[in-house]
Amino acid sequence: MNSVPGTNTLLMGAPGSGKTHALRTLVAAGLEVFVIFTEPGMEVLSDVPSDKLHWHYIPPATPGWDALLDTAKKVNTMPNSTLQQLPNINAKDYSQVMDILKLCQNFTDERTGKEYGDVTTWGTDRVIVLDSLTGFNIMAMDLVVGSKPVKSLVDWGVAMDMEERTIDQLTLGTKCHFVLTAHLDKQVDEVMGGVNIVPNALGRKIGPSLGRFFSDVILCQRTTEGWTWSTSNDKADLKARNIQWKDGQIPSFVPLIQHWKNKQTT
Numbered sequence: 150m151n152s153v154p155g156t157n158t159l160l161m162g163a164p165g166s167g168k169t170h171a172l173r174t175l176v177a178a179g180l181e182v183f184v185i186f187t188e189p190g191m192e193v194l195s196d197v198p199s200d201k202l203h204w205h206y207i208p209p210a211t212p213g214w215d216a217l218l219d220t221a222k223k224v225n226t227m228p229n230s231t232l233q234q235l236p237n238i239n240a241k242d243y244s245q246v247m248d249i250l251k252l253c254q255n256f257t258d259e260r261t262g263k264e265y266g267d268v269t270t271w272g273t274d275r276v277i278v279l280d281s282l283t284g285f286n287i288m289a290m291d292l293v294v295g296s297k298p299v300k301s302l303v304d305w306g307v308a309m310d311m312e313e314r315t316i317d318q319l320t321l322g323t324k325c326h327f328v329l330t331a332h333l334d335k336q337v338d339e340v341m342g343g344v345n346i347v348p349n350a351l352g353r354k355i356g357p358s359l360g361r362f363f364s365d366v367i368l369c370q371r372t373t374e375g376w377t378w379s380t381s382n383d384k385a386d387l388k389a390r391n392i393q394w395k396d397g398q399i400p401s402f403v404p405l406i407q408h409w410k411n412k413q414t415t
């Protein structure tokens with residue numbers, strides 16, 4: 150096992166910008182790939198052999214019509230002040246964050262049923278992927294409030310802390326490579342003016358600082374001819390430790406992983 154930790158890569162982009170499709174290039178880069186899907190996307194990678202790419206799908210909760218009806222009745226009969234003071238509603242139906250944490254403790258391939266153990270014990274021949282942060286955003290809030298319709302500042306703070314701790318564990322607590330995909334948010338820069346592109350995370354504080362423990366932060370873009378990667382967009386805080394500083398790059402992990410491997414032999 151390599152003593153140097155693997156790469157941490159954040160891929161952010163709009164829907165349809167090729168984030169999930171690019172994951173297949175991790176196989177071409179010589180890695181054994183493990184994906185936690187929080188949104189449908191498996192069909193994009195379904196042609197990759199099951200011995201090279203493993204996945205498990207854990208979507209945000211959809212507890213059913215009875216739970217929605219129960220929440221609707223509360224909204225219809227209670228004032229907002231009372232709704233805000235309610236404890237989490239139907240909490241037992243909203244345990245998906247815990248399901249993801251348990252999966253990281255012992256990854257089970259949904260395609261084959263095979264178990265692969267704790268991701269923190271894996272070496273740099275493997276990569277764990279969370280696709281995407283958007284689904285995890287929903288899960289983290291649901292974990293705190295269930296289906297409570299009014300969220301307090303305390304609720305937001307607890308959910309944000311849970312999200313940060315999970316990402317920190319995956320970036321700092323693992324030796325294997327890690328990839329996180331995220332959709333985009335736009336925030337006004339209150340200091341310099343203008344609008345910045347940030348990952349769509351819970352609240353407005355996590356997104357701008359999310360890249361701090363990632364070695365590479367890449368903006369995925371869609372063009373008329375396909376998809377490209379950028380590390381030079383001046384509206385986003387991007388990083389390039391294992392990839393070139395330029396726009397219009399081929400959306401592939403192969404040169405990124407190869408550059409990381411080359412540094413281990415020099």
